[in-house]
Amino acid sequence: MIPSLPRPAWLRAATAFYAGAFLIFLFLPLAVVAVFAFNDAPYPAPPWHGFTLDWFLGNDPNGRLGLFHDAELLGSIWTSCLVALWVTALSVTVGTANAFLLERQKFPAKGVLSMLMLTPLVIPGVILGISILAFASRLADLCADLFGVHADFLRPGLPLVVLGQFAFIAAIATLTISARLKRFDRSLEEAALNLGASHAAVLTTITLPYLRPALAGSAAIAFLMSFENFNTTLMLVGADAPLTIMMYGRMREGATPVLNAVSLFLMSASAILALTLLRRRRNASD
Amino acid sequence: MPEGAAASAWYRRLTLALLLAPALLWLFGLIVLPHLELAVLSFRERVAPREYQASLAQYHAFFSEPLYWHVFARTALLSALATALTLLLAFPIAWIIAKLARGRMSALLLVVCLIPFWVSETVRTLGWMILLRESGVLPALLVHLGLTAQPVELLYHDATILVGLVYTSLLFMVVPLVGSLESLDNSLIEAAYDLGGEGWSILRTIVIPHAAPGITAGCIVVFMLTLGNYLTPTLLGGKNSLWFTEQIYAQFITRFNWEQGAAFGFLLLALSTAMVWLGLALSGQRFGDVMRRV
Numbered sequence: 001m002i003p004s005l006p007r008p009a010w011l012r013a014a015t016a017f018y019a020g021a022f023l024i025f026l027f028l029p030l031a032v033v034a035v036f037a038f039n040d041a042p043y044p045a046p047p048w049h050g051f052t053l054d055w056f057l058g059n060d061p062n063g064r065l066g067l068f069h070d071a072e073l074l075g076s077i078w079t080s081c082l083v084a085l086w087v088t089a090l091s092v093t094v095g096t097a098n099a100f101l102l103e104r105q106k107f108p109a110k111g112v113l114s115m116l117m118l119t120p121l122v123i124p125g126v127i128l129g130i131s132i133l134a135f136a137s138r139l140a141d142l143c144a145d146l147f148g149v150h151a152d153f154l155r156p157g158l159p160l161v162v163l164g165q166f167a168f169i170a171a172i173a174t175l176t177i178s179a180r181l182k183r184f185d186r187s188l189e190e191a192a193l194n195l196g197a198s199h200a201a202v203l204t205t206i207t208l209p210y211l212r213p214a215l216a217g218s219a220a221i222a223f224l225m226s227f228e229n230f231n232t233t234l235m236l237v238g239a240d241a242p243l244t245i246m247m248y249g250r251m252r253e254g255a256t257p258v259l260n261a262v263s264l265f266l267m268s269a270s271a272i273l274a275l276t277l278l279r280r281r282r283n284a285s286d
Numbered sequence: 287m288p289e290g291a292a293a294s295a296w297y298r299r300l301t302l303a304l305l306l307a308p309a310l311l312w313l314f315g316l317i318v319l320p321h322l323e324l325a326v327l328s329f330r331e332r333v334a335p336r337e338y339q340a341s342l343a344q345y346h347a348f349f350s351e352p353l354y355w356h357v358f359a360r361t362a363l364l365s366a367l368a369t370a371l372t373l374l375l376a377f378p379i380a381w382i383i384a385k386l387a388r389g390r391m392s393a394l395l396l397v398v399c400l401i402p403f404w405v406s407e408t409v410r411t412l413g414w415m416i417l418l419r420e421s422g423v424l425p426a427l428l429v430h431l432g433l434t435a436q437p438v439e440l441l442y443h444d445a446t447i448l449v450g451l452v453y454t455s456l457l458f459m460v461v462p463l464v465g466s467l468e469s470l471d472n473s474l475i476e477a478a479y480d481l482g483g484e485g486w487s488i489l490r491t492i493v494i495p496h497a498a499p500g501i502t503a504g505c506i507v508v509f510m511l512t513l514g515n516y517l518t519p520t521l522l523g524g525k526n527s528l529w530f531t532e533q534i535y536a537q538f539i540t541r542f543n544w545e546q547g548a549a550f551g552f553l554l555l556a557l558s559t560a561m562v563w564l565g566l567a568l569s570g571q572r573f574g575d576v577m578r579r580v
Contacts, residue, residue, distance in 0.1 A: 002385050002472050005479050015382060019395075022379050026402050029413025029453070032423055036416060045421040094308045101305040116313050118573060122562055123317075124514025126531045127551045130538050131320035134548065138323055167316040228406040230517050231531075235538065247408045251415065251521060260416075263409040270404040278397070 030267065037260035044257045055261040067261040076246040077262075079158065080227050083242055086162045087169055087226035092219050094166075095173025096211070099181045102174075118175075120168035129235025132164050157238030164232040169225050173218040180214035213280065220277050224270065327548035344549035354533065354550075361530040362557060364444065365512040368451040372459045372508050373501065375452060380463035385472070396464060403457040411521050414450055415441065418522075442524040450518040455511060459504040466500025467493075502569040509565075510558050530554055 036044035040052035042064075058064035067073060102114050120128065133156065140154035153159040184207065192202045208215075230244045237245050243262070250259055331341035348354045383395050402410065417423045418440035425437035440446060470493065478488045494501070519529035534554065537547030566573060 002475055003388075004472060004476060015378075015386065018378055019382055022375070023398065025453070026399065026456070029410050029417060030402055030405060031413075032416045033409060033413040043421070044416050045419070046423055046426045094312055097305050097308045101302075101309055105302050105305060107302060107306070113309065113313070115573065116317070117309070120317055122510060122558065124510065124531070124554060124558055126514055126516055126534055127324075127555050128317075128320075130534065130547060130551050131324040132316060133538070134327055134544060135320035135323040163316060167312070170312055224404065228408075230407060231514060234516065234535070244406060244408050247412070248517065248521070251408070251412060259412060263405075263412055266409055267405050270406075271401070274401065274404045 033260050033263045034267065036257055037264045039257060042256055043254070044260050055257040064256070065258065067258055067265065070258055073243075073246065073258065073262055076241050076243045079240050080242040080244070083158060083162055083165070084223045084226040087165045088219050088222040090162070090166045091169045091173040091222040092177075092215055094170045095177045095218060096215065098170075098174040099178035099211075102178050103181045117171055120171040123168070125168070125229070125231030126235060128167055129164055129232040132160065132167065132232075133235055136160055136163075155238065156236055158240055160236040160238075161233050161242065164236045165226045165229050168232070169222045172225070173222055176218040176221070177211060177214045180211055184210055216280065217277065220273055224273060324548045324551055327545050328552050330545060332545065344546050345553075347546060348549060348553060357528045357533055358530050358553065358557075360528055361513060364447065364451075365509055368448055368455065368512045369505050369509045371448065372452045372455045373505060376456055376459035376463055376504070380460050380467055383460075384464045384467035384470075396460075399460055400457060407454055407517055410454065411450060411518055414446075414453070414522060418446060441522060442526050444523070444526075447519050447523045447527060447529075450522040451512050451515065454515070454518055455508040458507045458511065462500040462503040462507075463497065464500075466497040470496045498569050499571055502565050502571060506562050506565040509561050513554065513558050513561075 033044075037055055038051050038053070039048060040050040040054070054064040054066055056066045056068055058066035059069040098117060102110070102117075136154040140151045143149045143151040143154070188206055188210075189202050192206055193199075197205070227242075228244060230248065233242055233245060234248075241249070243266075247259060247262065328344050329340055329342070330338040331343040333339050348358075379399065383392050383399070387395050415422070418425075420437050420439040420441070422440070424440060425434070428434045429437055474492055474496075475488060478492050483491070514531060516529070516531040516535065519527040520532055523529065530550070531554070534547050534550045537543045537550060562573075
């Protein structure tokens with residue numbers, strides 16, 4: 001019931017209890033991950049053996065190898081960053097082009113195309129992965145048969161991972177950017193053109209600055225979604241594993257708390273990204 | 287100035303072509319053609335090394351091998367159950383955010399609910415594993431409280447998979463629900479109350495019909511994501527998870543039987559698309575609107 005209607009005391013209490021229980025449910029898994037990153041024991045499990053920073057700083061190749069000395073993990077973080085940067089650049093660029101295409105251009109079958117742009121969002125990630133894998137290896141086989149060229153970038157590996165993630169993240173960027181472009185007041189552009197500005201000048205000094213919040217927002221979301229992607233990546237990955245794949249592999253083997261340390265690092269990074277984005281949004285709306 | 291007009295028409299066409307090129311490359315190169323390739327793969331059969339013929343053998347294998355379609359049906363059922371549970375858990379919290387909390391408190395509560403979903407699913411699943419495994423936090427707590435004599439294994443059950451799936455899906459339910467509940471005018475509820483309606487009947491006749499678009503949008507997305515999930519069922523369910531995406535992975539990557547894997551992929555895609563379509567048809571919504579809601 002809403003506040004303006006009488007609510008019995010038991011209902012108020014039940015509501016508060018539910019909200020509390022819900023928040024505990026949400027944060028409990030994250031809290032235990034963070035806490036056990038500092039436990040002085042070889043496994044992330046109770047009981048508590050005391051506080052240690054070994055899982056961050058440890059440098060004993062036969063014993064505790066902390067996050068900052070675990071070359072394999074650091075390498076996979078770097079791989080994820082590299083992939084995410086490529087995916088972000090591609091998605092924001094193509095998303096912007098798509099926004100102008102959908103909001104500013106008229107052409108036959110536009111409705112079909114704009115519908116098609118949403119389909120990547122309803123294709124399960126695993127299927128997107130296998131379809132791109134199958135198509136890319138068909139192309140690679142064709143290259144080998146027709147031209148005798150070994151197109152290794154079409155075999156499982158980072159280029160395919162980038163393409164696979166881009167395939168659906170571009171759809172999200174398109175939605176975000178075209179939603180903002182739709183609200184743009186075109187008389188601003190017309191005024192500038194009447195005053196003698198060139199089309200290029202109008203684009204760079206008026207339209208793109210207006211789109212900047214949407215561009216920054218979709219870049220942040222693209223980076224995060226790429227960094228965290230698992231399903232599509234799993235099907236397309238080659239020898240270099242991004243962080244999520246590496247963590248999955250180690251979790252199946254029963255890992256040391258160094259995974260908790262990486263997770264804590266990821267949580268902090270996400271929190272910083274989220275806060276920056278929220279502050280930006282608040283400033284933009286003020 | 288006919289020359290100028292011709293030049294500007296040419297300029298306009300060039301712009302259109304330049305804007306169309308990336309969209310077409312993206313959609314045809316990474317979505318349409320790969321799925322056609324997948325369809326071709328699923329409708330052929332290997333008769334000799336590097337020799338194939340058109341056949342329905344892959345789909346026949348799916349229906350004649352009980353393990354395959356059992357896992358498929360099980361995945362569909364558990365996904366539907368997870369969707370229903372997510373809706374039940376998310377609705378009260380969405381109500382609290384949209385109707386009970388005020389101003390800053392409401393915004394704060396929504397942000398707090400979204401925070402866990404900025405963290406990778408891998409990390410969240412690791413948290414559940416630490417909580418639930420036999421040597422984990424909750425079994426130790428149960429022993430400490432004297433509820434069980436020995437630590438019990440809470441991982442690798444269907445219920446565990448459900449908890450994990452519901453947990454990962456909450457965000458996609460809470461956001462559209464809050465959106466559709468916020469747009470419900472409080473005076474409608476007050477009017478219903480003044481006319482003698484009470485909690486349950488107001489919920490059924492006023493609130494749910496109004497929130498239907500949000501409910502459908504949330505359910506469609508949650509079902510789809512649950513059906514296609516791989517990480518949560520395999521890590522929380524272990525060898526007992528029997529999730530259909532795992533079968534696809536096994537055929538494609540482990541056994542290198544791409545034809546069978548492609549057929550499985552198509553069946554999963556068909557189920558997922560059918561549910562999306564059904565959801566839209568039942569609530570009379572357009573696909574584009576639903577996708578913008580989430």
